[in-house]
Amino acid sequence: MAAVGGTARRDLVLASAxxxxxxxxxxxxxxxxxxxxxxxxxxxxxxxxxxxxxxLAERKAAAVARPGGTAVVVGCDSLLELGGQRFGKPASxxxxxxxxxxxxxxxxxLHTGHCVIDEPTGRQVSAVEGTLVRFAHTTDxxxxxxxxxxxxxxxxxxxxxxxxxxxxxxxxxxxxxxVIGLSLPLLRxxxxxxxxxxxxxxxxxxx
Numbered sequence: 001m002a003a004v005g006g007t008a009r010r011d012l013v014l015a016s017a018x019x020x021x022x023x024x025x026x027x028x029x030x031x032x033x034x035x036x037x038x039x040x041x042x043x044x045x046x047x048x049x050x051x052x053x054x055x056l057a058e059r060k061a062a063a064v065a066r067p068g069g070t071a072v073v074v075g076c077d078s079l080l081e082l083g084g085q086r087f088g089k090p091a092s093x094x095x096x097x098x099x100x101x102x103x104x105x106x107x108x109x110l111h112t113g114h115c116v117i118d119e120p121t122g123r124q125v126s127a128v129e130g131t132l133v134r135f136a137h138t139t140d141x142x143x144x145x146x147x148x149x150x151x152x153x154x155x156x157x158x159x160x161x162x163x164x165x166x167x168x169x170x171x172x173x174x175x176x177x178x179v180i181g182l183s184l185p186l187l188r189x190x191x192x193x194x195x196x197x198x199x200x201x202x203x204x205x206x207x
Contacts, residue, residue, distance in 0.1 A: 010200045015064035015075040020155070020162055021181045028184055029202040037063040037075065041088060049081040050111045054128040057113030061124070069119030072196055076115075076182050080133070080157030082108030087157045096152035097143055100159070100168075105137045110157065110179045116190045125193045129183045131174030135159075138168050156181075 012032040014021060025032045037060035044059070046052040054077075061075030080087040082103055090096035110133050115126040146165055152158040159165040161172070161179045177184045188198050 009203060010196065011071040012201050013064060013071045013073045015060040015073055016181075018076075018181050020160060021076060023162070024177055024180055024182050024184065029198075031203045032074070033071075035064045037061075039063050041077065049079050049086050049109075050113070050128045050130060052086075052113075053077045053079045053111040054113035054115070054126055057128075058115040058124075058126050061115040061117050061126075065117040065119055067119070067122065071119050072191070072194075072201065073117045073119060074114070074182075074187065075117075076112055078110060078112040078156040078179075078181050080108050080110050080159075082106060082157075089156055090153050090158050093147045093150075093153060096158040097147045099157070100138070100143045100147070100152065101140070103135045103157075103159075104143075104168075105135060107132055107134045108157070109133070112178050112181060112183060114183065114186055114190060116187070116194060118194045118196060121194075123194050125190045127186060127190060129175065129178045129186050131172055131176070131178045133157075133172050133179060134170040136168050136170045142168070 012030050014032040014034045015037045017036045022034050039059045041056055044055055056077035057075045061073050065073040087099055109130045111128055111130045113128045117124045149164055151163050161176055172179055175183045
């Protein structure tokens with residue numbers, strides 16, 4: 001596939017197993033390769049939630065980037081902060097249900113760390129973005145049915161805007177794509193710092 005405008009297309013690598021991030025990038029005109037970083041999210045701890053999300057994103061990108069390669073590598077990590085507590089991915093349905101019950105009717109901040117590495121130059125840029133999320137006053141029956149789908153244990157904070165839990169979010173203040181797992185405007189900004197245009201990463205699909 002060629003780049004938009006006829007220039008040589010740069011390869012984009014997503015250092016993540018997240019299908020939501022992959023869909024976001026594809027829907028925005030990219031054709032990334034997904035490579036699982038192998039970074040253990042539970043193996044790092046920092047007191048500041050935003051700083052932890054950024055550190056994990058940087059580790060994921062660095063684990064996948066190849067010195068002297070030709071691709072642009074993007075690593076991300078998301079964590080929810082609410083009421084002084086930090087929520088990553090719940091370890092079980094029981095934990096997910098407890099979290100969701102504690103979150104209903106309240107507002108938290110979804111922090112997503114982003115790290116972009118340009119393999120040819122080795123340059124790296126990173127930033128974290130926070131989006132406010134207001135949760136609805138859900139019922140126990142709704143939450144129990146949702147947790148039974150298995151979605152809650154696969155996503156940060158036990159919820160997502162692009163799945164069955166979307167009706168449980170009253171509103172967001174900030175970029176919605178950041179809540180799904182990758183802020184597309186922030187990605188464009190970070191690419192710009194590396195002198196890479198999103199146009200160089202877009203693809204023209206010939207079906």
